[in-house]
Amino acid sequence: MRRRLAPAALLLPLALLLSACGGNSAASTGGDTDGSGSLTLNVGDQKGGSEAILRAAGELKNLDYKIKWSTFTSGPPLLEAVNAGAVDIGGVGNTPPVFAAGANSKITVVAAWHGTSKGDAILVPKDSKLSKPAELKGKSIAVAQGSSANYQLVASLEKAGLKLSDVKVKYLQPADALAAFTSGKVDAWAVWDPYTSQVLQAKTGRVLTTGDGITNGLTFQVAAPAALRDKKKAAAVEDYLDRLRRAYDWVYDHPEEWAKVWAEETGLPYQVALDAVKLTNASRVPVAVDKPLIASEQEIADTFTDLKLIPRKVDFSRFVDPRFNGKLPASTTAPRVFKETS
Template sequence: MTHPSFNYRYRTLLLVLLASALWLAGCSQSGSSLQASSSGSNSKDDKVVIHIGVQGKTGILPYAREKGWFEDSLKEAGAEVQWHEFASGPPHFEALAAGRIDFGAVGGTPVISGQVGNVDFRAVAVTADGRKGNMIVIPKDSPIQELKDLKGKKIGVAKGSSAYNFLYMALDQAGLTDSDVKVIQLQPDEARPALDTGAIDAWSIWEPYATTAVFQTGASLLASGEDLNINAPSFLIARTGFTEEHPELTVAFLKAYEEARIYFTTHLDEVSEDISKTQKLDKEIISRVLKNSQPILLPITPEFAKAHQEQADFLYKSGAIDKQLDTSKVLESKFVEQALKELNEDKQK
């Protein structure tokens, strides 16, 4: 099924994203101040500086940032850490193209957009299967009962995000296209007030925003990836130049991530308490979000690769991207396989 207006809107978004990326990349190559502070640079004491992109407030990376875990782990490997905040996944790729970050954690749709734009990166590990990661939320007392009731409604979503692709796959399952609804570009901090005030009728979003809206306002979940059997893996991404120049630090980063993930998932009560205090959110909300999230760190198995390819194929068939991708070209598991192997060997000692 071809969605003409979806094609136009999404391709316009990609052009803006890629133009920004190319402009930033040009700046980074021009010898400007951006180049001087670029990723993988050496500090005065010859330590490599690893630049990590982070989004959200409840995931492993933001929690580890608060705890200083990556700083401690990577210091042993002779590296320093700098963090860069983003509102969603797509801006990570602008930063990757400009050489301003080396690693990040994003959903599958930004990964596809990055590949379409020829950004030089690799997806190096799977961090979530995506079945519970994206949801469509409707306000309390909404007359909307099922997906087909979205026809003619205003839906907020961050364009280019994993929730954006999820929305269109959900609409497709209901026999709708984007021409049947009004999609409004909103970042999470813009969409929540819009949902609360009735400016939008529904919100396609990821955790923790969905559960927070349900608990705080009585909003309802209309659909999730689990309900619709939509697998949309999330990934850790890495700048190719960094992985080639510093393969040992790439493994060290992944080891630090896995150690953080293990603590994060085995101390949920403590983690929930910490996050509820720093983010001033009810602990019950955070506990529910974390139980829904179930973060993982795994190589990109054939099953995950197939699910990711299906996402790209859907975007191509919908007319959202203008070329068919072989997504396997940006998937690389050797670093995470080595990291997990080394951690397992350490346990045996």
């Protein structure tokens, strides 16, 4: 197979390459957020994630508790820390909680956002002859195991009349997947934004299909049950979630400002960050942890159980807590539509 050289624009910063919605990677401890009071809320985060959004939106001011941030390279190890009680709460995509539930981890989904899945894509090289998902039969596809892209790949293949066994899956984390994709060692790459936006900006690949209308587009904040049983920590969790919801509202109203901050945090080119913000981040609307959400996640869990990637039947309803729903709309509420400003 002809090799393609990776352009410099595609060489994402290491910190971002390690960030993912899935995979097994270690965590590193970040700094503290100044606040008053003796209570400390331990929050798990990913590079350019919740802390950066909250700080940019001015939502880390006037705290009556302290936040100790721990930075993780992906969702699964973050949830391992939640399970161990080292982290009180942290943000992940739609698939890591399913795998954690499959391992009977001590985790509880306490908040959700519904966004577009247009940034979740199966990419092919620019000069690929593939024109539709059904043509992926027999082809090699890179994807991070246990990630939201993993489910997006399964669902996209199913819609095209294919099974996972009909393709050659290469379970690779983003850094290795990017190298395989740009060097022509795989025929396609199932991935999420900002990788999608970066490949499109560099014009080295194109979208074969997206998760839009196929996957649920949900992201979560997941807490440790022990933290929720502590009245003071539960109150801090509620305040933290309120601040995070307001911060995402700020992102929708200030996409350019957030893209600048995100680019600085991750090392992404500004235009790539802005494209990703418009495609995914700005679309997220806070929604309730409700029965439709549980049913949607249950479908993901059942899919991976049938594929024997999760060893047992999962009852996802055991891993949610709706106490922080307030007056939030249903989880089926449509994502925001980004409005271009003049």
